[in-house]
Amino acid sequence: MNLKTISECEDRKIQKYLNFRLPHQYKKIGWIGFVLSFVILISTKFFDGNYSVLVEILKRLLLVFLLLVVLSKEKVEDEMIKSIRSQAFTFAFIGAVAYTLLQPVINLIVALIVKPEKAIFKDLGDFQILWFMMIIYLVVFMKLKKRA
Amino acid sequence: MKNTLKVERAINNFTQEELAKKIGVSRQTINSIETNRYVPSTLLALKLSKLFNKPVNDFFTLEEED
Numbered sequence: 001m002n003l004k005t006i007s008e009c010e011d012r013k014i015q016k017y018l019n020f021r022l023p024h025q026y027k028k029i030g031w032i033g034f035v036l037s038f039v040i041l042i043s044t045k046f047f048d049g050n051y052s053v054l055v056e057i058l059k060r061l062l063l064v065f066l067l068l069v070v071l072s073k074e075k076v077e078d079e080m081i082k083s084i085r086s087q088a089f090t091f092a093f094i095g096a097v098a099y100t101l102l103q104p105v106i107n108l109i110v111a112l113i114v115k116p117e118k119a120i121f122k123d124l125g126d127f128q129i130l131w132f133m134m135i136i137y138l139v140v141f142m143k144l145k146k147r148a
Numbered sequence: 149m150k151n152t153l154k155v156e157r158a159i160n161n162f163t164q165e166e167l168a169k170k171i172g173v174s175r176q177t178i179n180s181i182e183t184n185r186y187v188p189s190t191l192l193a194l195k196l197s198k199l200f201n202k203p204v205n206d207f208f209t210l211e212e213e214d
Contacts, residue, residue, distance in 0.1 A: 076174035080186050148180045 022072040030068030037062045059127050066134045074145075084144045092137035099132050100124055149214055152207045154182045156200050171195045 041058040044051040074081050104123055111119035157167055157178075164178045171192065180186035188196075197204045 074174075076168075076177075078173035078177050079189050079192060080173065080177040080180060083186075145176075148176060148185060 020071075021077065022068065024073045024075055024077075026068045026072035030065045030070075030072060033065035034062060034069065037065060063127065063130050063134070066131070066138075070134055070137055080148060081145070084141060084148060087144060088137050088141035091140045092133050095136045096129055096133035100129050149187055149208060149210055150184060151181065151209070153178070153196070156196075156202070156207050157182075160200060167199075170199055 037058050041055065041062065044055055044058075100123075104121060108119060108121050157164070162170070164175045164182075168175045168178045172195075173192065177186065177188075181188055193204045193208060196207070200207065
């Protein structure tokens with residue numbers, strides 16, 4: 001195999017990964033799973049008991065179901081949808097970086113005003129960042145799609 | 149870039165839905181192109197050209213700011 005053929009193979013492989021999307025029906029599965037996990041997660045707050053393990057599992061499930069929604073195709077996945085998707089991914093990426101950098105500072109400033117004795121600088125957790133990024137992606141994607 | 153896709157569609161007596169099916173996109177995409185909210189790729193422009201049997205320049209034209 002010569003160098004050109006190897007490079008073409010690599011390009012094709014990269015394109016295959018870049019264009020990877022789940023079939024449209026995964027969107028419904030994702031939303032149902034997301035709503036169920038969310039409802040159970042919220043309901044643990046209203047019952048006494050130690051649900052820390054369950055909460056951690058539910059948080060991860062929530063992210064997995066959101067990822068299914070994010071990665072699944074639209075009914076007609078054409079070039080305009082791909083373009084909108086790309087804009088939404090860019091926006092969500094920039095938004096997540098800005099959120100990760102600014103939110104801890106805002107939290108600290110608010111804490112300094114409200115309870116200065118307990119004010120500490122604390123970074124955001126991975127769940128919060130990933131959750132924010134995917135929600136921003138979905139909101140922007142839906143808004144752009146509706147406007148198109 | 150402006151276009152006369154709506155006129156071409158009317159000449160050929162296609163609905164947005166029919167045209168969308170023929171070139172493999174959604175009706176929303178056809179609507180967005182017609183209202184100048186989306187600029188299609190060369191591939192899509194050539195598919196339209198083939199379908200209307202006209203050169204792309206006949207229904208897509210550059211504007212001064214392009």
